[in-house]
Amino acid sequence: MFNNDEQLQQKLEALKQGESLESLLSDLDGSDEELEGLIRLASAIRSMPHPEPEAELRLEQAAMLTPELVRRTDLIANRNGGSQRANRETGFLGVIKSNLQQRTTRWAVPVVAGALILVFVFLTSFGAGLWYAGPRQAQYATLQGVVGVVEAASDPDASEWKTLTNGDRVQSGARLRTQDGASAYLVFFDGSRAELMENAQVDITRLQGGYGKLLQVVLNQTQGKTVHEIIPFENPKAMYVVYTPGGAASVHGTKFSVEVSQDGRSRFTVNHGKVLVSNDLSDVYLLSGQVTSTQTGQELEGPDYQFTLQGEVELIEVNVWKVVEVWFEVNENTLLIGDPSVGDRVVVEGRILSDDNWVADTIRIVEDEEQIGSFNGVLDRTEGAEWVIGGWTVLVDDETALDENLVLQSIVRVDFKVSEDGNWRAVKIALLSSPPEDSDDHLPAPDPGANPSLSFEPDELSAQTCAVAGPAMYEFGGFLINKSEDPKDYAAGVELSYQLISGAEYVDSVELVPSSWERIDAGESGNFSIRININDAWRDSRNGSEIKVRVFVSNEINRPDHHPGRVTATLSNYCAVVPGDRPEPPTTPEPVVTPDPDQEFEAACVGADPHPTGMTLASKYEVDYDEIMGWFCQRFGFGEIDLAYSLSREFGVPVEDLFAMKNSGMGWGEIRSVLQKGYPGEDENTQPISTPEPTEERGDSTCVGAQPHPTGMTLANRYNVDYSEIMSWFCQGFGFGEIDLAYSLSRDTGIPVSNIFGMKSAGMGWGNIKKDLQPKQPGPPDDKGKPPKDK
Amino acid sequence: MSDINTEVIKQAQQGDADRIAELYETYHIKIFRYLYYRVGDRQTAEDLTSEVFIRMLRFLGGFKPPGASFQAWLFQIARNICNDHYRKLKSHQMVPLEENLKDQNLSTIDTAERVLDNAHLKQALNKLSDDQRDVIIMRFIADMSISETAQSLNKTEDSIKGLQRRALLSLKDILKDWEVSYV
Numbered sequence: 013m014f015n016n017d018e019q020l021q022q023k024l025e026a027l028k029q030g031e032s033l034e035s036l037l038s039d040l041d042g043s044d045e046e047l048e049g050l051i052r053l054a055s056a057i058r059s060m061p062h063p064e065p066e067a068e069l070r071l072e073q074a075a076m077l078t079p080e081l082v083r084r085t086d087l088i089a090n091r092n093g094g095s096q097r098a099n100r101e102t103g104f105l106g107v108i109k110s111n112l113q114q115r116t117t118r119w120a121v122p123v124v125a126g127a128l129i130l131v132f133v134f135l136t137s138f139g140a141g142l143w144y145a146g147p148r149q150a151q152y153a154t155l156q157g158v159v160g161v162v163e164a165a166s167d168p169d170a171s172e173w174k175t176l177t178n179g180d181r182v183q184s185g186a187r188l189r190t191q192d193g194a195s196a197y198l199v200f201f202d203g204s205r206a207e208l209m210e211n212a213q214v215d216i217t218r219l220q221g222g223y224g225k226l227l228q229v230v231l232n233q234t235q236g237k238t239v240h241e242i243i244p245f246e247n248p249k250a251m252y253v254v255y256t257p258g259g260a261a262s263v264h265g266t267k268f269s270v271e272v273s274q275d276g277r278s279r280f281t282v283n284h285g286k287v288l289v290s291n292d293l294s295d296v297y298l299l300s301g302q303v304t305s306t307q308t309g310q311e312l313e314g315p316d317y318q319f320t321l322q323g324e325v326e327l328i329e330v331n332v333w334k335v336v337e338v339w340f341e342v343n344e345n346t347l348l349i350g351d352p353s354v355g356d357r358v359v360v361e362g363r364i365l366s367d368d369n370w371v372a373d374t375i376r377i378v379e380d381e382e383q384i385g386s387f388n389g390v391l392d393r394t395e396g397a398e399w400v401i402g403g404w405t406v407l408v409d410d411e412t413a414l415d416e417n418l419v420l421q422s423i424v425r426v427d428f429k430v431s432e433d434g435n436w437r438a439v440k441i442a443l444l445s446s447p448p449e450d451s452d453d454h455l456p457a458p459d460p461g462a463n464p465s466l467s468f469e470p471d472e473l474s475a476q477t478c479a480v481a482g483p484a485m486y487e488f489g490g491f492l493i494n495k496s497e498d499p500k501d502y503a504a505g506v507e508l509s510y511q512l513i514s515g516a517e518y519v520d521s522v523e524l525v526p527s528s529w530e531r532i533d534a535g536e537s538g539n540f541s542i543r544i545n546i547n548d549a550w551r552d553s554r555n556g557s558e559i560k561v562r563v564f565v566s567n568e569i570n571r572p573d574h575h576p577g578r579v580t581a582t583l584s585n586y587c588a589v590v591p592g593d594r595p596e597p598p599t600t601p602e603p604v605v606t607p608d609p610d611q612e613f614e615a616a617c618v619g620a621d622p623h624p625t626g627m628t629l630a631s632k633y634e635v636d637y638d639e640i641m642g643w644f645c646q647r648f649g650f651g652e653i654d655l656a657y658s659l660s661r662e663f664g665v666p667v668e669d670l671f672a673m674k675n676s677g678m679g680w681g682e683i684r685s686v687l688q689k690g691y692p693g694e695d696e697n698t699q700p701i702s703t704p705e706p707t708e709e710r711g712d713s714t715c716v717g718a719q720p721h722p723t724g725m726t727l728a729n730r731y732n733v734d735y736s737e738i739m740s741w742f743c744q745g746f747g748f749g750e751i752d753l754a755y756s757l758s759r760d761t762g763i764p765v766s767n768i769f770g771m772k773s774a775g776m777g778w779g780n781i782k783k784d785l786q787p788k789q790p791g792p793p794d795d796k797g798k799p800p801k802d803k
Numbered sequence: 804m805s806d807i808n809t810e811v812i813k814q815a816q817q818g819d820a821d822r823i824a825e826l827y828e829t830y831h832i833k834i835f836r837y838l839y840y841r842v843g844d845r846q847t848a849e850d851l852t853s854e855v856f857i858r859m860l861r862f863l864g865g866f867k868p869p870g871a872s873f874q875a876w877l878f879q880i881a882r883n884i885c886n887d888h889y890r891k892l893k894s895h896q897m898v899p900l901e902e903n904l905k906d907q908n909l910s911t912i913d914t915a916e917r918v919l920d921n922a923h924l925k926q927a928l929n930k931l932s933d934d935q936r937d938v939i940i941m942r943f944i945a946d947m948s949i950s951e952t953a954q955s956l957n958k959t960e961d962s963i964k965g966l967q968r969r970a971l972l973s974l975k976d977i978l979k980d981w982e983v984s985y986v
Contacts, residue, residue, distance in 0.1 A: 016968060017961070017964040017965045017967070017968045018964060020964070020967065020968050020971075021949065021964045021967065024942075024967075028946075046972075049975055050968065050971040050972065050975065052985065052986055053971055053974060053975050053978075053985055054942075054943050054971060056919055056985035056986070057919075057924065057939065057943040057944065057985075058943045058944075058946070060919060060920070060921070060924070061921075062836050062839075062921065062944055063835070063836060063839050063845065063921060064832050064835065064836075065831065065832065065835045065848075065849055065852065156857065177891060178854065179850050179851075179854065
């Protein structure tokens with residue numbers, strides 16, 4: 013038997029080394045049928061095609077591996093003094109992506125024709141929905157590193173909890189909790205992750221994503237501690253918000269932690285990057301190493317630098333404790349975990365206040381015997397062996413591990429031990445954040461004598477809305493005024509930022525236009541718009557739901573700490589359908605009805621639900637949904653609209669012109685042929701795709717050019733009005749499609765066209781405008797059985 | 804294919820992201836295939852492949868070249884993760900793999916012209932013992948040497964040669980019963 017095993021192995025090895033199967037089998041000469049069969053079988057298995065993971069999976073896996081990679085390189089860097097961090101993320105993901113691209117290139121030429129056909133079939137059959145939904149893995153987070161009992165309920169009201177294990181996936185709407193000693197990571201599709209420590213409870217109120225690394229996460233943390241490591245966002249619509257009872261933290265790529273105690277006190281700390289923390293009363297921008305905390309209904313404290321002490325409780329004198337020879341204050345807000353007392357080994361986490369008082373936020377009993385302290389601060393001075401950090405002196409010697417890139421004004425973390433003579437000896441000084449680079453040349457230099465006073469007018473903006481169908485944009489306008497009177501008090505390098513105080517789960521994106529000014533002179537002002545793009549979830553939100561966006565001055569070169577002004581824009585849903593109020597479904601079976609094409613058209617054009625293909629096209633060509641539906645409501649099919657926008661993009665011809673050509677009786681093939689020969693209206697000022705900006709006037713070159721705009725001429729002729737009248741609407745930011753629709757509605761209903769544009773300017777969508785203007789007909793509720801919305 | 808350069812592993816152990824990416828690129832398809840033929844479905848195999856590399860990163864510092872084969876070590880991880888997966892399935896009283904495979908592949912087996920393909924192979928491998936199945940996958944799908952396979956399965960090279968022959972014989976008989984051609 014052994015000889016047979018060995019003989020087979022030798023033949024297989026020869027096969028592996030390149031000898032042909034025929035040659036091997038001819039050597040056997042039919043003498044060993046069994047061996048021949050085994051070699052044939054092995055050869056067949058070896059040469060048959062085996063499955064491969066999909067390319068998309070490789071990126072997904074690479075993204076999932078990145079946090080572990082970061083952790084590993086951190087460990088190694090800590091051990092080696094920090095040298096391997098630079099390319100850990102970009103290097104790893106970059107290599108995987110690069111390899112994928114190379115592989116794609118090699119195969120691209122022979123398969124391109126087939127791929128185009130497949131892509132076309134895919135897009136027409138499935139692509140629309142998928143594009144809108146985003147990549148599959150973006151809609152969930154995967155549990156990793158599960159320790160102990162980690163549980164999930166499918167929704168915040170559920171009473172049944174399911175135990176989770178590694179690899180389980182959770183989606184928007186889930187409530188998660190960890191028991192004593194338990195922890196787990198939530199890994200998102202872009203590699204960002206949230207670690208739930210023991211006894212934490214978190215609701216995932218929003219978790220979705222899209223192509224282009226668009227991750228949108230909104231968490232509501234009611235208890236315990238979480239640590240978040242967010243891969244820097246590349247997509248401006250990406251968001252990551254953590255709500256707590258005391259305030260909200262939002263980030264764009266950073267590492268931070270959030271802790272909520274049982275009495276509702278919230279504590280936010282930042283390990284790396286910047287985090288904006290807000291509540292109704294105040295905003296705090298946290299930098300690396302800083303911390304803020306608050307109680308529900310109170311202003312945020314700080315920001316302060318954080319400290320940690322680990323060791324034995326040496327003394328307690330009323331409200332002053334001593335650990336590792338460091339005195340600190342314990343007050344009514346300090347959370348004591350495990351009832352610590354003198355002699356217990358503890359970890360103390362707290363804040364160094366601006367008056368140099370050290371105040372403990374939490375003290376917990378631990379079993380670790382190491383005695384060490386650490387604190388964060390700005391590296392003020394290095395005088396020989398004495399370094400001053402945040403006003404505190406530590407001794408640096410040959411054994412101190414120093415990060416390579418330390419410079420004065422860096423924010424650093426110092427690990428120290430107290431020597432016998434009472435000095436603090438630095439064990440390690442790690443860089444948390446480099447000092448900001450010098451201002452760009454074009455920006456004015458800070459003027460210490462200037463004292464601009466920036467404030468918003470008004471400081472409260474609000475709107476009530478019925479929960480409209482589909483994505484919608486609401487716009488608020490305001491002014492940022494420099495109220496100073498002395499000309500030297502100009503504000504320079506002004507930048508605005510925003511924070512979603514509430515309702516982030518309903519918001520797709522927020523735009524501030526403009527979001528910066530190079531200079532606002534004393535007495536001058538700048539106007540700006542807050543555009544809130546809301547999503548479908550708003551429609552199903554409870555009556556009274558609110559979206560609150562806080563806008564504030566995040567940067568200004570002259571005396572930047574002196575601008576407390578802010579403006580809050582609030583959008584309230586006052587007529588949403590409250591879940592449970594929906595009428596009972598009919599008890600008698602509904603007859604099967606073949607959809608009437610006209611009814612279907614009307615439903616899509618003026619109905620409450622967004623049309624998925626309309627949504628897809630709006631997303632595909634990055635235009636408003638209403639713009640797409642404006643064409644659809646003019647009886648252009650979605651296929652035609654798709655083709656028109658595609659041609660517009662390909663040939664640089666305004667889409668309005670293409671529809672005008674179609675309306676003139678040309679076929680699409682004919683239109684393409686004309687474009688290929690060179691479209692006569694093409695000039696430097698032609699915009700490929702019209703994306704009207706409702707509040708901004710168009711530039712003169714597009715608006716009142718010397719040559720009449722062909723679509724403007726067409727519309728003027730169609731509705732028998734002056735060309736200048738059409739162009740005046742165009743110059744106010746309405747697209748030709750919208751103008752066409754408005755005049756058409758005006759003609760059909762007798763309502764003045766200016767009133768119709770007024771409705772649009774007030775924020776209504778064209779579908780709703782058309783619905784409102786149509787004569788009301790008595791009849792049963794709509795086919796979805798929804799009750800009429802309150803007005 | 805021979806094992807990866809020990810210098811690459813050393814650099815990966817030092818946290819070099821490019822070298823870690825190289826390890827992933829070199830082995831992830833093999834690991835995926837091993838897991839695919841072990842668990843029977845693509846989605847689970849994808850998930851488990853991720854777990855293998857996460858665990859690889861976590862324990863990379865504990866791997867000691869030279870002498871040991873990195874590929875063998877990685878397959879040991881994959882094998883352990885796969886066994887954990889089955890234990891979890893058992894504790895959650897989920898549908899046994901055998902039934903899944905049967906349901907998935909009966910229609911394939913019943914086709915008129917039966918030529919060895921992934922579905923047949925997957926189902927046939929499921930009829931073998933764990934060790935026999937692992938040997939077939941590692942030797943002829945992952946293209947591992949006798950020595951590497953022996954290291955992965957904690958067996959001697961001679962016993963792997965014996966397992967290899969018996970596994971091929973069993974597989975041959977199964978395919979013959981199903982009238983699946985592989986010539």
